[in-house]
Amino acid sequence: MAKVRGTGFAAVNYPTGMHLGGDPTQSLIHMTPAGDFVVTMASVDLGQGLRTVLAQIAAETLGVPYESIVVETADTDTGPHCTGTFASRTTHRAGNAVVMAAQEARKAMLEVAGELLEASPEDLETDGDGNIHIKGVAERSVSVGEVAGAAHFGYGKTIAGRGAYLKPPSPMDPETGECDPDSTQAHACTIVEVEVDTETGMVEVLDMKSVYEVGQQVNPDLVKGQIVGGSWMGIGHALYETTAPGYPAIDPAPVDFQNYLQPGASEMPEVTCEVLEYPAESGPYGGKGVGEMVTNGPIPAIVNAINNALDVRITQIPVTPEVILRALDEKRAQAGG
Amino acid sequence: MSMKELGVVGRNVGQRDLESHARGQTTYYEDVHYPRMLHLKMHRSAEPHANIVRVDTSAAEASPGVVCVLTHEDLPGKKVWNGLAAVGVGPEDEPILAFDKVRWRGEPIVAVIGESAEAARAGAAKVEVEYDPLPGVFDVEEAMSGEAPALTAHWPNNHYIYPDDHAAAQIRFGDVEQGFAEADHIVEDKYQTSPIEQAPMETNGCIAKPGGDGRITVHTNTQAVHFARDNTAAILGLAPGKLRFLGGTVGGGFGGKVDVAVEPISVLAAMRTGRPVKFKYTREEEMQVSSTRSAWRLFIKDGVMNDGRIVARKITSYQDSGAYLRFSSYGSMKHAGHMPGPYTIPNVWVDARVVFTNRPPSSAMRGFGVMAASFAIELQMDKVAKTIGMDPWQLRLLNAYRNGDMRAHRKVNEDAAMVETIQAAARLAGHDLPADYQAMTSWDRKAS
Numbered sequence: 092m093a094k095v096r097g098t099g100f101a102a103v104n105y106p107t108g109m110h111l112g113g114d115p116t117q118s119l120i121h122m123t124p125a126g127d128f129v130v131t132m133a134s135v136d137l138g139q140g141l142r143t144v145l146a147q148i149a150a151e152t153l154g155v156p157y158e159s160i161v162v163e164t165a166d167t168d169t170g171p172h173c174t175g176t177f178a179s180r181t182t183h184r185a186g187n188a189v190v191m192a193a194q195e196a197r198k199a200m201l202e203v204a205g206e207l208l209e210a211s212p213e214d215l216e217t218d219g220d221g222n223i224h225i226k227g228v229a230e231r232s233v234s235v236g237e238v239a240g241a242a243h244f245g246y247g248k249t250i251a252g253r254g255a256y257l258k259p260p261s262p263m264d265p266e267t268g269e270c271d272p273d274s275t276q277a278h279a280c281t282i283v284e285v286e287v288d289t290e291t292g293m294v295e296v297l298d299m300k301s302v303y304e305v306g307q308q309v310n311p312d313l314v315k316g317q318i319v320g321g322s323w324m325g326i327g328h329a330l331y332e333t334t335a336p337g338y339p340a341i342d343p344a345p346v347d348f349q350n351y352l353q354p355g356a357s358e359m360p361e362v363t364c365e366v367l368e369y370p371a372e373s374g375p376y377g378g379k380g381v382g383e384m385v386t387n388g389p390i391p392a393i394v395n396a397i398n399n400a401l402d403v404r405i406t407q408i409p410v411t412p413e414v415i416l417r418a419l420d421e422k423r424a425q426a427g428g
Numbered sequence: 429m430s431m432k433e434l435g436v437v438g439r440n441v442g443q444r445d446l447e448s449h450a451r452g453q454t455t456y457y458e459d460v461h462y463p464r465m466l467h468l469k470m471h472r473s474a475e476p477h478a479n480i481v482r483v484d485t486s487a488a489e490a491s492p493g494v495v496c497v498l499t500h501e502d503l504p505g506k507k508v509w510n511g512l513a514a515v516g517v518g519p520e521d522e523p524i525l526a527f528d529k530v531r532w533r534g535e536p537i538v539a540v541i542g543e544s545a546e547a548a549r550a551g552a553a554k555v556e557v558e559y560d561p562l563p564g565v566f567d568v569e570e571a572m573s574g575e576a577p578a579l580t581a582h583w584p585n586n587h588y589i590y591p592d593d594h595a596a597a598q599i600r601f602g603d604v605e606q607g608f609a610e611a612d613h614i615v616e617d618k619y620q621t622s623p624i625e626q627a628p629m630e631t632n633g634c635i636a637k638p639g640g641d642g643r644i645t646v647h648t649n650t651q652a653v654h655f656a657r658d659n660t661a662a663i664l665g666l667a668p669g670k671l672r673f674l675g676g677t678v679g680g681g682f683g684g685k686v687d688v689a690v691e692p693i694s695v696l697a698a699m700r701t702g703r704p705v706k707f708k709y710t711r712e713e714e715m716q717v718s719s720t721r722s723a724w725r726l727f728i729k730d731g732v733m734n735d736g737r738i739v740a741r742k743i744t745s746y747q748d749s750g751a752y753l754r755f756s757s758y759g760s761m762k763h764a765g766h767m768p769g770p771y772t773i774p775n776v777w778v779d780a781r782v783v784f785t786n787r788p789p790s791s792a793m794r795g796f797g798v799m800a801a802s803f804a805i806e807l808q809m810d811k812v813a814k815t816i817g818m819d820p821w822q823l824r825l826l827n828a829y830r831n832g833d834m835r836a837h838r839k840v841n842e843d844a845a846m847v848e849t850i851q852a853a854a855r856l857a858g859h860d861l862p863a864d865y866q867a868m869t870s871w872d873r874k875a876s
Contacts, residue, residue, distance in 0.1 A: 101806035104770035110762035137681040151437040165675030175652025265592040268599035269838040272765040280853035302852040312440040333622035339566040346712035383795040391806030407620040
C-alpha cells in the first residue's frame, strides 16, 4: 500500500447575471451638503465586499475621491429595487446601475461647478482628488465641497442621480432552448495535484493553481478572495460534504459540523491564481461576475486528479475514503478477473 | 478592446468593512434587541411522506411561557406558495404550514411562539401529530418510473412540467443521432453529485417588529430584501407597504438565504401577538431543513472523431428537487442553457428534468445548475481524451468555443477568452503545448 500522486485539471465557463435576464437593480446617488456622496442600494452585502466595489465604481464615474463615497444597502424603505445578491450579478447589475446614477449626478455637479467657474460644463474635468477645474487650466478650479455648498445654499439644487440596469428577459424556447441567457461569460482553468493513500482512501490536495478570466477586475484582492474561498469550498464539495451520506436515503442525516465534514486549515493547499483581463462589452468598466464560478473548476479538477493518481474512474462526489476504496476494490477485481 | 484609463477601479483599496468583521463590530440582524421579544420554534414533520390524521396543539398551548400557536388555519392569505409565482412559475405547490399531508421529514406543521427560545422549543415538542404513513420515493429515476407514488396532484409522475407540456428544459441543436452515426467513437458515462449545505456561519433568521404606525419592520439576513418583502406580503395578503425589510451584512449566503423561509410566519406571529418575534434556525435546521444544493444525476453521451473533434453531445439530467419546486425549474433551465459547456459542438441534445422526491426540498447554491454541469462535463472530457488517446489539454483547446461561434442555445459567442485561459493554465502547470495549440485564439478559429 502506498501514497500515490496524480494531477488533474478542468476548464469552466460561467454566466454573469440571472439566467434569461429580467433581473433589475437600481441605484440612487445624492450629494450631501459637505460634498460627499451617498449611494443607496437595496442590494445585500454577504461579506464579499459589495460596498467596497460599488464605492469604487461610483468614485470612478463621479470623478471624486473613493473615501467620499458612502454605500447604504438593504433597506426596502430607502433602497431602490435590487433583485438580490446571487447569480454572480452584483458587480455587473448593481455596478452598471451605479455607473448610470453616477453619470447623472456628475452632470448635475458639473453644471453647478460651471456656474461657479463661469464655464461650460463640457469644458470641465475632475481630478479624482476632490477638485473640478477647466480642462487644461488647473488653477481655474473649485473643490467638490464648494460645489456642494453652492448647490445646497446658493442655488437650491440637488446633485443626484438615478440608475437602473436591466437585461431584458429572454424566455427559453420550450422546444429548442433558444434564448439569450446571460450578459457575458467568465472563464477559469484549475490544475490540482493530489496525493491518495490507497490504504485509508484519504485524499490530500497538495496544490491548486488557477487562471481566471473575469473581465476588468474592480478590486483584485476581492477577486482573489473569491478564488481562494471557492478553492476551499471546492475541496469540501469534492471530498467531504453531503447532507445525505446515504443518498438517496435520508439517513444518516448530519446535523452539525461534527458529522458534516468540511476542510479545515490543515486541508488547505497553497492556492495560486493568475487573472487575465479581457473587458466585457456589457460590464461596468468591463467587469464580469466571479462570485459563483470559483468552486466549479476545483471540483472536477480534484476528481480528475484522483482518477489520474489511481487509474480508476470515479464519477460521483463527494469522493470519500469509502468511494476510493470501493474503486480500488473494483479495479483489483477487474485485474484479477 | 481598449478601456479608458482607470483611476480607482482596478485598485486594491481594501475591503471597507474587513476590520469591522474581524473585530466583531459588524451589526448582523441578531444584534438588534427589543424588549419583550418573543421566540418562534417550529414543530416539524417526523415522517417523509404521510397523511396528517390529527394535529393536537392543546398541550403546546398550555406549556409554560407559550404565548401563541399557529397552524395552517391561522394563515390569512395563501396556504401554498412558490417564490416565483409572480413571474409565472407554478402552480404553487408548497404549504406554508402543512395541512392534509407531509411530503418530507422536517416539513413545518405548527409554529409555537414563546417568551423564550426554550419555552417555544418545549412547547413545539408538545405538539401532537398523528400520521398515516405513506410509501415514500427517494431516488429520482424511481420517482419517474411510473410505479412510484405521486407526491402531488400537480406533478403526475413526479416531474415538473415546462411550457408546452414539456417534461424537461430542452436544448435541440443540430442532429445528435446523425452526429453519433458519423462519429469514430462513442463515449458515455453517468455522473452523480450530492445534496450539499450552503453552511453559512450565520443560520437563516429574522426578527419581526410591529411599529406603532401599523407597519412591521423585519430585520432579516435574506439575500434579497425586496423579493423577501414582496413574497411575505403576498403570502399573508398584506399591502407590501405595511412591511419594511431591513438587512445589513449577512453572515454568508451562497444561495441558502433566498427561500423566504422564516419571514412570513414571523410577521404573522408579530401581528398576532403585537410583540417582536424572532425566528432563528438552529444549526440542525440549517443542515436538514433549509434547502440544500440539489443533487444531480447526469448521463452524457458524446460522439467523437479520431482527431478529437466532439461532433455530438447528448445529455439527460435529473435535478433532485426534493418534495417541492422552490427554484428548481430555474435551476434546470440554467443547467440546460449552460450545455455543452465551453465547447462548440455542432449537435447538442439536452433534457434537464426537475424531479420530486420525499427528500428535503433543494434549491439554489453557488453555481445553481452549473456546478453539476461543469463537474460532469470536465470528467467526461478526461474520459474522451483517454478513449481516443489525446492530450486532455489539446482536446479542450481544440473544442473550446471561439467568439463568433453559435452556441447550442443559438446565441453567438462573444467576449469569451476560454482558449487564452486554458493556454495560460497550461503554462502555469508547466505543460508544453505544440506550436499550433499555442497559436490558437478565441478571436479566430482558423488561427493555429
